[in-house]
Amino acid sequence: MKTSIATVSIAGDLRDKLAAISQAGFDGIEIFEQDFIAYSGSPGEIGEMVRDHGLRIDLFQPVRDVEGLPEPLRAKAFDRIERRFDLMEELGTDLLLVSSSTHAQSLGGVDRIAADFSELGERAAARGMRIGYEARSWGRFVSDYRDAWEVVRRANHPAVGLILDSFHTLAKKVDPEGIRSIPADKIFHVQLSDAPMIAMDLEYMSRHFRVMPGEGDLPVLDFLRAVAGTGYDGVFSLEILNDQVRGSSARIAALDGYRSLLYLADELNRSEPASKIDVPEMPAKGRVHGVEFVEFSASDAEAETLGGMLHTLGFSPVAQHIAKSVTLWRQGDINIVINTEQEGFAHSSYVMHGTSVCDVGLMVEDAGATVERARVLGANLFSQPLGAGELDIPAVRGVGGSVLHFLDQESELGKVWEKEFRSLEPDAAATPAGLNRIDHLAQVMKHEEMLTWALFYTSIFEIEKAPAVDVPDPNGIVHSRALQSTDGAIRLTLNGVDTHRTFAGRFVSDSFGSSVQHIAFATDDIFATARQLADNGFESLPIPKNYYADLESRFSLDDETVADLKAANILYDEDGAGGAYFQLYSRPYGDGFFFEIVERRGGYNDYGAPNAAYRTAALKRLSRPAGVPRH
Ligand SMILES: O=C(O)c1ccc(O)c(O)c1
Ligand SMILES: [Mg+2]
Secondary structure (H helix, E strand, O other): EEEEEEEEOOOOHHHHHHHHHHHHOEEEEEEEEEHHHOOOOOOHHHHHHHHHOEEEEEEEEEEEEOOOOOOOHHHHHHHHHHHHHHHHHOOOOOEEEOOOOOOOOOOOHHHHHEEEEHHHHHHHHHHOOOEEEOOOOOOOOOOOOOHHHHHHHHOEEEEEEEEHHHHHHHHOOHHHHHHHHHOOHHEEEEEEOEOOOOOOOOOHHHHEOOOOOOOOOOOHHHHHHHHHHOOOOEEEEEEOOOOHHHOOHHHHHHHHHHHHHHHHHHHHHHHHHOOOOOOOOOOOOOOEEEEEEEEOOHHHHHHHHHHHHHHHHHOEEEEEEOOEEEEEEEOOOOEEEEEOOOHHHHHHHHHHHHEEEEEEEEOOOOOHHHHHHHHHHOOOOOOOOOOOOOHHHOOOEEEHHOOEEEOOOOHHHHHHHHHHHEEEEHHHHOOOOEEEEEEEEEEEEEEEHHHHHHHHHHEEEOOEEEOOEEEEEEOOOEEEHHHHHOOOOEEEEEEEEEOOOOOOHHHHHHOOOOOOOEEEEEEEOOHHHHHHHHHOOOOOOOOHHHHHHHHHOOOOOOHHHHHHHHHHOOEEEEOOOEEEEEEEEEEOOOOOOOEEEEEEOOOOOOHHHHHHHHHHHHHHHHHHOOOOOOO
């Protein structure tokens, strides 16, 4: 696959962009006029700099408002194109993108526009150049690739072809299937991007909210499938106009872009065996069977406090690592590991983030295949020296520098607890409270990192994005999006923060970027669990009475149920389709970490977003005042 990316897609000055693009593995770029104008070097120097980075210039863009104009505007527009050709000659590129006009004085008329392109084709050919016509979705007369193709067909000039841009087709809900009837040699270039499903003016969305393929909600794979169906084997380029991406790291945006292209092409090859786009081989996405363990790093003193909290939750210390200060706490199928080593990764994570989750172990179908797929898609592999008797468990770096380990039942990795741990005497056993598995993990990150991590998870695992929700906090908004497998075996919620004033934002800031802010455990009987927790001395998060008065008005619950919910500080939600959700929270701990206990009934598949504002306010009331250091 010939890969390319528009320079406008990422942050920095032209030199920064080129370095990031070339490092990420792209073959070429589209030079955007603004990047070109803003740079101090001559066009010849820019061309040289691009080639020095091992990159091609696939295209120069955009030129707008060219076609369908009356004289003297027409002559002036054509002259503008000739000046672009001068520039392109010096830069060393031969393809110019003309995007469909929005000019108030454009006259339209498919034959007039086609005649303009015939003449532009003559001019281009005379200079050894080519012109590609792109339908912008808000173009005045041409706003759909089918109309742009009719123009190109009628222009009937070898130097005039079509440029397809997935945004303009898919955001406007135009069926991409018609692309299959366009001859491949008339498709000069293909631009890919995705976008979120938000009702918004298309021009505004196009210029500010595009995202990498796979990061949004558009059927980019269907678009690519149709393009590949023509036999097109030219450049696939990313054109991502996005304010947030332009304001964040060039290196990460380029890596995300490259990952999204490989992922998309791999998906295409798997779903359409006839089309073999040339991309690196990678194992298929694998199923995740669940979270096998969550590991905290802590000091000895804080391990006591955390252990005390786990004890009230009904967990018992069941095993000790054969060689390290690492204790395994268990209840049902839940494994919580507390690591108090004085060296190694967990310790450095403790030094950086304080007591926090440093490592998550996922039970997958095939751990070796999972880490290999992650590697091909650009994940950072993680390893540290093994002690005697320790298993070599494949791992990658995850959110906030934490580690993600992969285990499976096919190899000896599934026996990690027997191999690396020694059972402890049950004298410190707690009374279990019916917590049987991890329902979900909530990870927080800066808002601008959310797309990166959503793409990370969805490209490696069989995991789907749930619709995004904005969760109100007394001091701002938290952008939340759940990722979950269809069977619910793995559920992660990603929470993006813009400000440190929100409860989640303060956690990111105070913990210096720790990722897991809460762990939700599942029970089959929330009321029995609540009773046992109370007996164990667990302190639940107090919920105001007003919440329960509102609950009665929203749902048809009987008085007794509402009284039971209220007595136990349990929050409640329904999905309108017979599903119900019960949530019980711990008080905040440390930098704002907390536990949640949930019960899902009747196929409820969400996360109680309507309750999030209330539990956040309650957590905030009980947390350490802002700005008070942890030590
Ligand atoms: O917003 C625009 O005008 C614009 C310009 C060039 C493109 O390739 C495009 O997709 C949009
Ligand atoms: Mg475009």
